[in-house]
Amino acid sequence: MSASSPLGVALLIVSTTAAKDPSTDASGTLLKDVIEQEGGSRWQLVDTKIVPDDVVQIQRQIMLWADMTVPGGINLILTTGGTGFAVADNTPEAVSALLHKQAPGIVHGMLSASLSVTPFAMMSRPVAGVRNKSVIITLPGSPKGAKENLQAVLKTLPHACLQAAGQDSRSLHAGGVKKLEADAGISSSEGSAGHSHSHGGGHGCGHSHSHEHGHGHSHGGGHGHGALVRHTTSSANPMSNDPTLGPSRRNRESPYPMLAVDEALAQIKEHTPAPEVVTTKVNRDLPGAVLAEDVKAKANVPAFRASIVDGYAVVVPKDGNMKGVLPVVSVSHAAPGEAKELKEGEIARITTGAPLPAGATSVIMVEDTILKTMTDDGKEEKEVEILADNVQEGENIREVGSDIQSDALILRQGEQISAVGGEIGLLAAVGVGEVQTYRRPVVGVLSTGDEIVEHDRPGDLRLGEVRDTNRITLMAAARDWGFEVIDLGIAADQSGSLEETLRSALRQVDLVITTGGVSMGELDLLKPTIERSLGGTIHFGRVAMKPGKPTTFATVPVKDNAGARMRKVVFSLPGNPASALVTFHLFVLPALQQMCGATPAGLTEVPVALAHDFALDRRRPEYHRAVVTVGQDGTLLASSTGGQRSSKGEKIQALLMGGVRSE
Incomplete structure (x- = not known):
């Protein structure tokens, strides 16, 4: 990028109201006018987006711009809205988490300009810094405040953007601070631009070169902490440090490959x-355990011939004709008990799950009957008319072992017992009181x-x-x-x-x-x-x-x-x-x-589509904490939560489990 090329600007309007009705936004148009009219020919507005007051959506859009790998990219990202004290004002927090470098001088310049207008400017919480090669600045949501803040720093921003884009600092600072001010169209007296101190000696050229050449932290787009720089190759040492030798004789590098x-x-x-095999009781503590052996049923399920409907147990004649009025001689409930043996021409009232009386060969549904007479006390059925014809033996009956037969394999070694899959109930049903599991x-x-x-x-x-x-x-x-x-x-x-x-x-x-x-x-x-x-x-x-x-x-x-x-x-x-x-x-x-015998070991991996470009370390696989959402077409979309430095403890959340591994 040459110093004369237009710099790309993206504008993000943070407003839940404007996200629903873009016509309610007034800041966007005003900021566009400032960029075009007061920025000379240095800027080109390349994109404008509106998002609600939502941290994830703010971060996602900024990362889409700042992590672009196309030549030129977005040099300046401006946000407007969400910088105050209201409950929904989260823009500074969302942006701060994404920055690789902070820019407190830009923040000071904006606040100084606003405070000269009103003391209430101290209620604004601006953030500024660099992510990859993009300068990012948060502006207030009020049109007047947003305009004043941008005007306060706009003339210095081309220089900041060129540095962030990777231009050589020596050539940029050739001619000293006076030339920088002249090129920007400002003078040292313009305090709001933040140039009252020596820019060329300490803040600009000096700072840049102390990092590049003095401490060895040069790393392109970079992160605030800098990359580790090693000047020698590693060698193989046999063991860890001997603590008794003291710091002067400890290993100068890790002995581990x-x-x-x-x-x-x-x-x-x-x-x-x-894994170690133990005997475990079948109870509520079993879920999560992995079976160390195959499990077989110890009993038939059901253990007796049972009715699958409410109705009447009958003895089916050879012709299958059950029509007629028949006496009810007994009752069979699901509770334990024995009913008298049933003979042809007799019926027994039976409930769902109850055992069939001895001699019964089929069950007629209650819907296929009519009550004819009651007992003298009016509490029981005496005679019932059967309306069924062509009845077959075995109708509406669950035979012994029809669900599970004794000695049948019900669970295999290596299966994990869950609390939702019914395994415990299955074990209980077939008479298994304890199983071999891996401890x-x-x-x-x-x-x-x-x-x-x-x-x-x-x-x-x-x-x-x-x-x-x-x-x-x-x-x-x-x-x-x-x-x-x-x-x-x-x-x-x-x-x-x-x-x-x-x-x-x-x-x-x-x-x-x-x-x-x-x-x-x-x-x-x-x-x-x-x-x-x-x-x-x-x-x-x-x-x-x-x-x-x-x-x-x-x-x-x-x-x-x-x-x-x-x-x-x-x-x-x-x-x-x-x-x-x-x-x-x-x-x-x-x-x-x-x-504990669980297979396969480790987290389940699922393919996801990346919602934006991921800037990765090409030397080491990088594990990103990510937000995974489901798109309209069912595709899983992963968005990085932002900076992935190991010291960023504040980024840890449940989203880690949706982490993205990229190589």
């Missing part, structure tokens, strides 16, 4: 212990780090403290999948304390989940404790994925109550909340399901 996700899953499948593993969840404090501790955090969100989140996730969970608390960053905590945990649970302490810092003690103190094996310590690279999977040898050697599993997940929850579902869940 970077595994692909599929390779990591293969390691989990290979080294996760086989469901007990999960322990442990947080590590001196900086971690209980999430519900009263009072404010002290400097350096972090509330423990991972432990309750992972415990809730494991419970939601049907596993018993034990809270292992918080372990301090001391090798002896951590070792004792893990030893105690492995005596109580089958699988330990820890978070934190799996990077390269001197206080990251989990890997050394597992390898050097517990004699465990770390099967992998890094995975080529985003987020979740430092995920660790290990097994530790222990003895069971009988003294037999066995292995227990330890997963050390990253400390960042998003990474922890992603890696739990991607790696821990398949191990838990394998240990």
Whole structure:
């Protein structure tokens, strides 16, 4: 893009009212006039959209513009509306979550200009920044306020957009700040433009080059945190750090090879212990268990010949003619009891599900009869006229074993008992009181780090403290999948304390989940404790994925109550909340399901259509938290929730389970 080419502008009107009736919007036309009349020839309005006050719809439209990969793309995205204090005003929150870089100077310029007009401008909550190569600014919903804010910064925005688009900073800043002001048509006295400080030395050229050349954070479109830069190749070291050697002699890089996700899953499948078979009662606690053997019926269903209608049991004559008036000699209900043997020419009143009297060969529906006489007390039927002809033996009768025959296979090994599929009722119906199942593993969840404090501790955090969100989140996730969970608390960053905590945990649970302490810092003690103190094996310590690279999977040898050697599993997940929850579902869940015999292990994958372009890391598979909706044609549409950095704990929501994996 040349400095003289028109810059593309997209305008997003955020208004539930205008979304229903576009004619009610006044800001859009006014802003279009400002762009065309006061922006010189620098701008071209390429798209305008209206969305209601809804965070998802705001974010979806902005991402569609900002994540475009076509040359040029959208240089400037303006939103108007939803920046105040009203309950429905969510535009700043929606936009902030999408930004890779913040632009507080633009916000200051807009607020300064508005405050010179009215003190009530302090009630506006503007946001500005960069996503990929697009500058994004939120403007007020009032036409006057939107116009004033845009006018305050408009002349400086071409320069910002060119920088965001990737133009060379040296050439852009050639000639110094005076030339920049002259090209923009402003002077240093125009305080609202925000140029009273030295733009060329510190804010513009200096800032850009300190990132590109001073700290090695240059990464194109980029994210606010910058990409990690490595200047040497990795080598193979045999084990984790030895904590006794101190920081000066610890590994300068991870000794663990970077595994692909599929390779990591293969390691989990290979080294996760086989499921243990136990005897389980058939009761309300059975749902979720996986059968360890085929189950056969112990009895016929039904166990007796039963009527399937309300009516009259009869003995069918050879000619099948049942017409005539016949005496009612007995009554058969579904309750236990015995009726006298029935003879030809006699009938017995019978209810649905009741056993047939001895000798009965068919049942006539009550609808095919007429009551003729009653008993003397008027409480019972005495005679009934049968209207049926050509009656066959076996009509309206459910024969013994017609539903399920004794010794028939009813459930197979590997089937999971559900609470909605009727399996428990089936087992009960055929007389099965207990079954062989795979024992469901007990999960322990442990947080590590001196900086971690209980999430519900009263009072404010002290400097350096972090509330423990991972432990309750992972415990809730494991419970939601049907596993018993034990809270292992918080372990301090001391090798002896951590070792004792893990030893105690492995005596109580089958699988330990820890978070934190799996990077390269001197206080990251989990890997050394597992390898050097517990004699465990770390099967992998890094995975080529985003987020979740430092995920660790290990097994530790222990003895069971009988003294037999066995292995227990330890997963050390990253400390960042998003990474922890992603890696739990991607790696821990398949191990838990394998240990309880469930197949296939892992989350179900379904194909989705992308609602917009996804800007991905080409070096590592990227797992996006996504909103999945159903389109009018039934297609599943996935929209990214925005920035996917592992530190974005605030982005975690139930939508994670609809995550999109892209490679």
